[in-house]
Amino acid sequence: MTATMPTPTAAQLTDPLHLIDVDHVQFYVGNAKQAAFFYAHCFGFQIEQVCDLTTGSRDATHYLLTQGNIRFLLTSALTAYHPAAMESAMFGDGVKDVAFTVFDATKAYERAVANGAESAYEPRVYRDEHGSVTVAAIKTYGRLVHTFVSRSGAYELAKVKLGGAFAPRFKRMEGGAGGSGVVSINEHNRKSPCGLKYVDHLVGNVELGQMNRWVKYYEDVLEFKMFMHFDEKDISTEYSALMSKVMSSGNGLIKMPINEPAAGKKKSQVQEYLDWHQNTPGVQHLALRTDDELHSIAALRGRGVDFLTLPEAYYENVWKRVDAMLTAHGHTPVREDHEAVKRLGILVDSDDEGYLLQLFTKPLQDRPTLFFEIICRRGAQSFGKGNFKALFEALELEQDRRGNL
Ligand code: FE2
Secondary structure, three states: OOOOOOOOOHHHHOOOOOOOEEEEEEEEOOOHHHHHHHHHHHHOOEEEEEEOHHHOOOOEEEEEEEEOOEEEEEEEEOOOOOHHHHHHHHHOOEEEEEEEEOOOHHHHHHHHHHOOOOEEEEEEEEEEOOEEEEEEEEEOOOOOEEEEEEEEEOOOHHHHHOOOOOOOOOEEOOOOOOOOOHHHHHHHHHHOOOOEEEEEEEEEEOOOOOHHHHHHHHHHHOOOEEEEEEOOOOOEOOOOEEEEEEEEOOOOOOEEEEEEEEOOOOOOHHHHHHHOOOOOOEEEEEEEEEOOHHHHHHHHHHOOOOEOOOOOOHHHHHHHHHHHHHHHOOOOOOOOOHHHHHHOOOEEEEEOOEEEEEEEEOOOOOOOOOEEEEEEEEEOOOOOHHHHHHHHHHHHHHHHHOOOO
């Protein structure tokens, strides 16, 4: 996905499943107000809009957080019967919905259902005098749904990106007497940005033996293609393993690797996730793209984000491995200051198209479930295969500390 997608072709304009953008990622959380402060303080998001009792929402509160072209919708229940109440009790905080902007949500939904999707809910329209937002959703693995969103009038996505209301009943945070104190956090974040631009990929964990079922689902229902795959030979250590297939939307807007656990001497990280997620599949990590990994990681560390720590030996071989591959393919070596990369604990990998820098947070909530990856691509379109072994050894250490290995 790029921050600004190219103008769609005539064929795409008539394709109901042409994905224009990641409209938003919705999290179900126990307390949206407090979660909003966490993501604003630690990751630099703007707490931009709210939909709550004061705007006429009687069953749930939604905070819209934005940074670059990332839109997070944090939802918590105001009643015991809202699905966010039940799901946050079952799963803890996590991702509920990865929503896609399309030209016509009803047509996208109908096509997906005709392709074999299970419906989450039928098309519904939220409308006021300013415009409308049409949504319809399909189920995918575990608790996750994909909502199709089409927008008109003041709610067109281009206007939302410029600060327009996200949907009817959303209002902007305003300061001043009687206003919200979050405007001072927003002001701080504008002055000290973390540089996160958009969702590069998102990874799902499914149960043993279920990966290929969900690969076929994305191929059939959303007409995605398999981009690459990894087996236990690629992703294993002495103790634990997993398998992964990367699904990509037709236009490359979004990549969605799907993992399943593989047999190892000890417990796979995918199985640990499932054990703490009611044995229900869900999103394991969101990769957020930056153009400047060193700046973003330094900023996030300064704000208190905890990242995985790599074994010391990692940096003994990394430059030889990465720069040798780059040189062999006619690319210039890694341009970032090598000492700064090491000091910030960043991982580096290369493929035949270039290199990437990446780093993974520790879990974002009490349960060892959802985490973020902060990724910067310098040509490489892969996922850091050269880092898998070191990374999984670091993850095993964490699993062991939690008593889950
Ligand atoms: Fe990733």
